[in-house]
Amino acid sequence: MYARLFVDLENIPVVLLDSDAEGKKVYETLTDTIFSKNKKNVLKIADFLKKTYDTEIEDLIGRELLVDCINKNNITKSPISVDQIKEGTFIDKLVDNCQKNNIKFKDKVNWKYNISLEFKNSILGDNSEDIINKIDEEKLEAFEKLIKTINKNAKKKNID
Numbered sequence: 001m002y003a004r005l006f007v008d009l010e011n012i013p014v015v016l017l018d019s020d021a022e023g024k025k026v027y028e029t030l031t032d033t034i035f036s037k038n039k040k041n042v043l044k045i046a047d048f049l050k051k052t053y054d055t056e057i058e059d060l061i062g063r064e065l066l067v068d069c070i071n072k073n074n075i076t077k078s079p080i081s082v083d084q085i086k087e088g089t090f091i092d093k094l095v096d097n098c099q100k101n102n103i104k105f106k107d108k109v110n111w112k113y114n115i116s117l118e119f120k121n122s123i124l125g126d127n128s129e130d131i132i133n134k135i136d137e138e139k140l141e142a143f144e145k146l147i148k149t150i151n152k153n154a155k156k157k158n159i160d
Helices: 003-007 021-032 057-061 063-072 090-100 111-124 128-134 137-153
Strands: 015-017 042-044
Touching: 015 021, 021 042, 042 137, 057 063, 057 090, 057 137, 063 090, 063 111, 063 128, 111 128
Parallel strands: 015 042
Antiparallel strands: none
16 A cells, blocks of 8 residues: 555655465556556565465564564463474464464464564564574575565666
C-alpha cells in the first residue's frame, strides 16, 4: 500500500516480498499495476534462496539463529529445539512444532513481532559479531545478492 505513495516520485522504491501465497499475489498485483514499468524493483525472497518451498523473510536468517533468539528471550513458555523444526517455511514449522509439543508463546498476539524485535536488538547489541559468525554461507550469499540487487534497482526510474 505504501509503495503507491513513492512510485510517483523521482526515485522508484524497491519492494521485498515474502514468496508465500500472499506475497506472490501482491507481486502479481504490483507488477501488473503501479510497478508495471519497474518490475525489477519488486523482489521476492525466493529469488535469493535456493529452496523448493515458499519462503519468507525469516528464512533469510535461518532457523538456528531464530530458535536461539526465541530461547534466549523466553518468547515461548518452554525452550524449543532447532532439531524439531522441520525444513520448510520457518514460521509455519515453528507453529507446527509448538502445537505438536504443546509449547505456548508467552505473548499469543505479538510473538512474531517479539522475535523480530529481539533479533534486531541482538544484531545491534554487543553480540552482533557472534551472530554474524553463525550465519551460514548460503545465507550470506543470499544477503549479498539481495543487497546488490537492491542497490542496483534503487536508482532513478529503473525502466525494464
